[in-house]
Amino acid sequence: MIAELGLAALWLAAALAALQLVSGFLAARHGGEAAEAELAVLVRPAAIVQGVVCVFAFAMLVCLFARTDLSVKLVAMNSHSMKPMIFKLAGAWGNHEGSMLLWVTVMSAAGALIAIVERRLPERTMQATLAAQGFVALGFYAFLLFSSNPFERLPMPAIEGNGLNPLLQDIGLAFHPPTLYLGYVGLSVAFSFAVGALLTRQVTPEFARAMRPWVLGAWIFLTIGITAGSYWAYYELGWGGWWFWDPVENASLMPWLAATALLHSASVLASRDALRAWSIMLGVVAFSMSMVGTFLVRSGILTSVHAFAVDPERGSFILALLAIYIGGALAVFGLRASTIAEGERFALVSREGALVINNVLLSAILGVVLLGTLYPLLTEALGVRVSVGPPYFDPASAIFALPMLVVMAAGPLLRWRRDRLQRVRRPLIVAGAVALAALLVALALDGPGILPLLGLSLGAGLAVASVLPLRGRNLRRLPLATWGMVVAHLGIAVSLIGMASDTAFSEERLSALRVGETAQVGPWRVTLQSVSPVAGPNWNALEGVMLASYAGGEPARLAPQARSFWAPPQETTESALQTRWNGQLYAVLGKAADGQRWQVRLWWKPFVTLIWLGGLMIALGGVLALLGNVARDLKRRTVQRKAAARRAELAR
DSSP: OHHHHHHHHHHHHHHHHHHHHHHHHHHHHHTTSSGGGGGGGGHHHHHHHHHHHHHHHHHHHHHHHHTTOTTBHHHHHHOOTTSOHHHHHHTTTSSHHHHHHHHHHHHHHHHHHHHHHOOSSOHHHHHHHHHHHHHHHHHHHHHHHHHOOTTOBOSSOOSSOOOOOGGGOSHHHHHHHHHHHHHHHHHHHHHHHHHHHHHHTOOOHHHHHHHHHHHHHHHHHHHHHHHHHHHHHHHHSOOOOSOOOOHHHHHHHHHHHHHHHHHHHHHHHHHHSBOHHHHHHHHHHHHHHHHHHHHHHHSSOOOOSSOOOOOHHHHHHHHHHHHHHHHHHHHHHHHHGGGSOOBOOOOSSSHHHHHHHHHHHHHHHHHHHHHHHHHHHHHHHTTOOOOOOHHHHHHHHHHHHHHHHHHHHHGGGSOSSOOOGGGGHHHHHHHHHHHHHHHHHHHHSSOOOHHHHHHHHHHHHHHHHHHGGGTTSOGGGSOHHHHHHHHHHHHHHHHHHHHHHHHHHOEEEEEEEOTTOEEEETTEEEEEEEEEEEEOSSEEEEEEEEEEEETTOOEEEEOOEEEEEETTEEEEEEOEEEEETTEEEEEEEEEESSSSOEEEEEEEEETTHHHHHHHHHHHHHHHHHHHHHHHHHHHHHHHHHHHHHHHHHHHO
């Protein structure tokens, strides 16, 4: 009965999305001048009820997984009665059908929230925006109902389930997909805002102020999701690295790059009424990258440890949605772009000018990642198999990333509209001197290549430049949005230093140790104390106990495991980490070499934790900026309301 309730709710939500689309489109088209516009009163209620009904449908799916209802095909394929409850619940979105239902649930909930809280846009633009949101949601409902039904029953209930992919049975992965989806779906809202503004030709600062919190929210969740996913891949897959340019990793990076450009462009439009057409285009591109990522992960055309639900038929469905959404939006943009004035002009040497340059460079990096991700697929279609990895991505993206960091350091120091480089010469010299000093220190050390050298140097210079906007200002009265910019830029510098340090100074040691023997990696001495079997709720493992001593200090205990899951049968390695202020020791236990020796892989990774600390700082900067923007908008609306009340009083 629970599955039938969920399926009925899904059909009802699809019908409400269709009603939202039709009523919103007619209302926006006739603008209150025709009888069809009477449907306008239905737009907001349809969006709100659709959100509630879809959340109910997803709750039914979670309930099925919590009860391990093996009469439902999706549960039988992706769960097991012996799994811990947290992973039973995570199984609801740890598969193709469930993750797509989660996607559309977040999208419909966002549409409902827009209908409830958004009052700044002209009503006609709001109706067009909700119509676009209903259109996007309707495609995903059709995908679920006709191609990926999550509530499908089995003819006979299964005796036991297949379990969940062991790589996904990790607390980090339990929360990683929902976080990432909040980011993806937030960009669908930006897409709907862009389409709504295009249809009504009302691309104004008010439009940007209405869209900006959604873009900022999506960007924050994407940042957290990518940071968490990077750390999960680092410790769970036993690779010892933090970014492999895996196609699925790239699939989440591309929307983030587009969203970063859109965020800055929307800020210029909101503050200075400039970059109107560019902001609209980025709104379309950002959501396009989300759709491209969805297609890559679920079409079956990629081979990746992250890819799941490989099904060309479903991939074709998503490809059709991609063509309809993006092709349609670009067609509308082509028809309406000439009617959108570009807004206020500004000099090249200004804060707007720096933001435009950085937007162009971000777009170029996006192009590099997109080309490197799709190129193997194109060549394979022609019968040639090639792989694209760090030898392409690292230098090609660095060509644009390094000048972007220089502009990022100078941009916040410039004034709006027009400025002179001579005015900011002194602070730039300070940041440049720090970068040069860091370069000389790094050159004195052994090993760094050219890119890590430049990364360390620019990271140090950017760190100093990031805090220079605070110079000479009353910190207690500084707007939250400014604090957000400073913290986010500082986070990028911290991450960059971590990436460069890890690339330049990591040491690796592969040993075959008997119990009692010791291996040295960097300043660490690691002794294998024992190897013994242990048991978990749905796995068995061999656990190696190691004592690790840093530079002759007190030993710390490490316990890496080699696990064997039985449902589904799969072996995984569980790394052990020892974290210090200046880096991490990373240990993996391998197989027995000759019955008496054990393969032990060790890494010493100086300052690697700065990568994820910087990621969290970037997200924190986004949170501060979001709070600052919301507070400023509330203050502006309060002032406007009081002014309107005052005018009304004077008129009486």
